[in-house]
Amino acid sequence: MWGPGWRAPGLARRGCVLRWLGLKVCRRSTLLFALLWFGCWLVLNGMVFVHRSIFSDFCTDDKSKRILQRVCEEYQEGVLTGDLCEDLCIRGEVEYKRCLYYENGKKVMAADWRGVPVVLKSKLENFSSYEALALLEYQDTAGGPGLDEELSPLDVVFYATLEIKNSLGLETGTNITLPRLWGQRLREKERTYSRAELASLWALLQQEEYTFLRVLQDLTHHVAKVLGSCGHFYAVEYLAAGHAWDQNIFSLEELSVNPSPRAWGGNGRTWEERDMVPRVALSFLEMVGHFEHDFSHHLHLCDIKPENFAIRNDFTVVAIDVDMAFFEPKMQEILEQNCTTDSDCNFFDCVSKCDLKRKKCGSKRKNSNLQVICEKIFRPWFSPTLLGAKAGLPLQVELQRAVQECIETEGGEDVEHGRAVRQRLLGLLKQLIEEESRKQQKSAPQETQHVHTALNF
Ligand SMILES: Nc1ncnc2c1ncn2[C@@H]1O[C@H](COP(=O)(O)OP(=O)(O)O)[C@@H](O)[C@H]1O
Ligand SMILES: *[C@@H]1O[C@H](CO)[C@@H](O)[C@H](O)[C@H]1NC(C)=O
């Protein structure tokens, strides 16, 4: 809300008053203009607010609680289940906090689960809105014997794997690790799945985000942890998301709600945003490396902006909005379009070249995750305007050059060059972090004034 649009008129007016005191030449019209600007800004913000409350079904605590209550009713009827259900519905160990987001039916709410802040999510409000598992329906109509006798755990795993691969756009030959939860069940040979378990599993698998997170859980720590589920709702760890409207990258206040001891500087000193930036940037680079090499397919992020990432309080960067993340096979499928110019081959942040002879876009992505992160995230962070007085320091200048080089380096073409660019950034960031910590050790430990850092204007 309090973005640059708000500050500009304020500054204009302040400048005006100063001049008034000094030269007495400030024109009334300047003041009027500034006021008009401020007025417009207010009206615009008001409109955005009204739009949000009318067109996205407004998110109220009442509604959220009713939704969770329905989940619990269905749990008690034996329709759905999950490892979160007992705590949510019987023991009262899940405390609803507030709703975060309701759009297109998607429900996102904040809660505390046994004292741990979590986010409860579901793509659709009602369990019944999800497609039922065809096998269950077949059982119903056939009126056959209990399902448990028919469907072995192996079958379930087989169907679940198919569904996962389908949803992530992976070839059937691909090796993916099956989510731990169900994998373990396999070992208990006697264990069969209840109706509620199967129905819940199916509702979850229909949510691409859940499937995606679940598959990547054990492979990288750069995606949100899935902590549990009840029916169609799943709980992920609560994180501090980046903001679109603020140059503040990630708000520390949000994190300090739940400080973990290892994340905070020693001697009770907390991190300041200034120190955070290179650390968070470093984690971004690590994430890029992970997504490029750690899975059987390269993972492409096609919607890169601060609000789609979050950090844990150890500064790990986490991709929270994975709706626009695609593995290589799916990426190629998306990019292969008919085209007449290169601009027809842009899919958000993922672009390829138009082959003018074939009139088809290349299936290989031309730019890279790193390139876009450099352009959309690093450039603003390390820009002269944000660094302020520090912008002229040699290390900072060097870093700006490295970021610029990164922006200009196409992905794919020259792998070696791409790696060199990443190494250079990595080295500079590590140097910067070392320098900062050396400076902090030198300066008196009592220095606790809240500096209005460059990231904080
Ligand atoms: N793990 C999380 N921790 C804190 N806030 C979250 C988390 N996941 C989502 N949110 C908040 O909920 C909002 C919507 O969630 P998201 O899943 O990104 O919806 P969509 O995919 O429709 O954009 C986000 O903008 C973010 O502010
Ligand atoms: C969800 O179920 C409730 C009660 O059964 C119903 O009133 C509501 O309209 C349903 N919502 C959607 C989106 O289907």
Ligand SMILES: *[C@@H]1O[C@H](CO)[C@@H](O)[C@H](O)[C@H]1NC(C)=O
């Ligand atoms: C799939 O994974 C298994 C076990 O992890 C491994 O033995 C096998 O070689 C893998 N297959 C391929 C094609 O990667």
Ligand SMILES: *[C@@H]1O[C@H](CO)[C@@H](O)[C@H](O)[C@H]1NC(C)=O
């Ligand atoms: C692309 O062009 C081919 C012919 O050149 C046409 O057959 C095909 O339907 C087109 N595809 C799309 C998605 O427009």
